[in-house]
Amino acid sequence: MRTRDENKESIVKVKALEMLVNEGFDGFSMQKLAKAAGVSPATLYIYYKDKDDLIVKLGIEEGKKMIAATFESFSPEMPFAEGLRVQWYNRVRYCMEQGISTCFFEQAKHSPYRDKITASIVEDFKEVMGKFIQNAIQNRELVSVPVEVFWSIAFAPLYNLIRFHQTGKNMGNRDFSLTDDYIEQTLTLVIKALKP
Amino acid sequence: MTITTTQNDILIFRTNIRNKKDLLTITPVLNADTRILHWNIAQDDTDRVLRVKSNSSVLYPQDIIFLLREAGFFCEELPD
Numbered sequence: 001m002r003t004r005d006e007n008k009e010s011i012v013k014v015k016a017l018e019m020l021v022n023e024g025f026d027g028f029s030m031q032k033l034a035k036a037a038g039v040s041p042a043t044l045y046i047y048y049k050d051k052d053d054l055i056v057k058l059g060i061e062e063g064k065k066m067i068a069a070t071f072e073s074f075s076p077e078m079p080f081a082e083g084l085r086v087q088w089y090n091r092v093r094y095c096m097e098q099g100i101s102t103c104f105f106e107q108a109k110h111s112p113y114r115d116k117i118t119a120s121i122v123e124d125f126k127e128v129m130g131k132f133i134q135n136a137i138q139n140r141e142l143v144s145v146p147v148e149v150f151w152s153i154a155f156a157p158l159y160n161l162i163r164f165h166q167t168g169k170n171m172g173n174r175d176f177s178l179t180d181d182y183i184e185q186t187l188t189l190v191i192k193a194l195k196p
Numbered sequence: 197m198t199i200t201t202t203q204n205d206i207l208i209f210r211t212n213i214r215n216k217k218d219l220l221t222i223t224p225v226l227n228a229d230t231r232i233l234h235w236n237i238a239q240d241d242t243d244r245v246l247r248v249k250s251n252s253s254v255l256y257p258q259d260i261i262f263l264l265r266e267a268g269f270f271c272e273e274l275p276d
Contacts, residue, residue: 030241042208042274045247050238 059117
C-alpha cells in the first residue's frame with residue numbers, strides 16, 4: 001500500500017524550487033530531486049507524472065500564490081492611486097519574502113513551460129486587473145493606452161527598483177537598498193504619468 | 197501535522213522502454229487493459245519510469261509486469 005504524506009510533499013516542493021532555480025530546468029531530474037528531498041523516486045512519481053508535469057504543476061501553484069499575494073487587501077473598485085499603491089507594496093513584499101519563487105517565475109517565463117503555466121493562471125489576473133483599469137479610465141483617473149504601455153509605466157519602474165535592491169547595486173554599481181521613500185517617490189511620478 | 201492518505205491507484209515501475217519503437221509496441225498492450233485509466237513513461241528518467249493510474253484496486257503490480265514481460269520488456273516495481 002502506498003501512502004501520500006503531505007509533509008513529504010511540501011519538502012519535495014521546496015527542494016524542487018531550489019534545484020530548478022540553482023541548476024536550471026535542463027539540469028533538473030526526478031532522480032536528483034528524490035535524493036535531495038530524501039524520498040524515493042517512486043514517491044515523486046506518485047505526486048507527478050514526470051519532470052514536465054512537476055514543473056508545470058509547481059508553476060501553476062506558485063502562480064496562484066503570487067496572484068493571491070498581489071491582490072491582498074486590494075479591490076478593483078478602489079480609486080486608481082490607492083489600488084496601485086496597495087499592489088505596489090504587495091508586489092514588493094512578495095518579491096522580498098518569496099525570492100525563490102520570483103526567480104523560478106523569471107526562469108519559467110523564458111522556458112517552453114511558459115504557455116502551459118500561464119494558461120491556467122492568467123485568467124484570474126486578467127479579470128481583476130481588467131475591472132480595475134476599466135473603472136479608472138471611466139473615472140478619468142487613468143489614460144486609455146494599450147495594456148502593454150500601461151504595464152510598462154505602472155509596474156516596470158517598481159520591478160526595476162526591486163532588481164536594483166536584489167543585486168544590491170544600482171546601474172552605476174553603487175550600493176542600493178530599497179526604502180519606502182524610493183517607492184513613494186517613484187509611485188507619485190507613475191501616478192502623475194498615467195493621469196489623463 | 198502529517199496527513200496521510202492511501203494511494204492505491206497509482207503504480208510505478210522501472211522499465212527499459214527506450215524509444216519510439218518501444219512505445220509503439222507497448223501502447224496497444226496498455227491501452228487494451230480497461231483497468232488502466234492513464235499511463236505514461238517518463239522518458240527523460242534513466243529508469244524509464246512507467247506510471248500507471250488505474251480505476252480500481254484490482255490492478256496489481258504483477259499484472260503490469262506480466263503485460264510488459266510478455267511484450268518483451270524489462271519491468272519491475274520501483275520500491276518506495
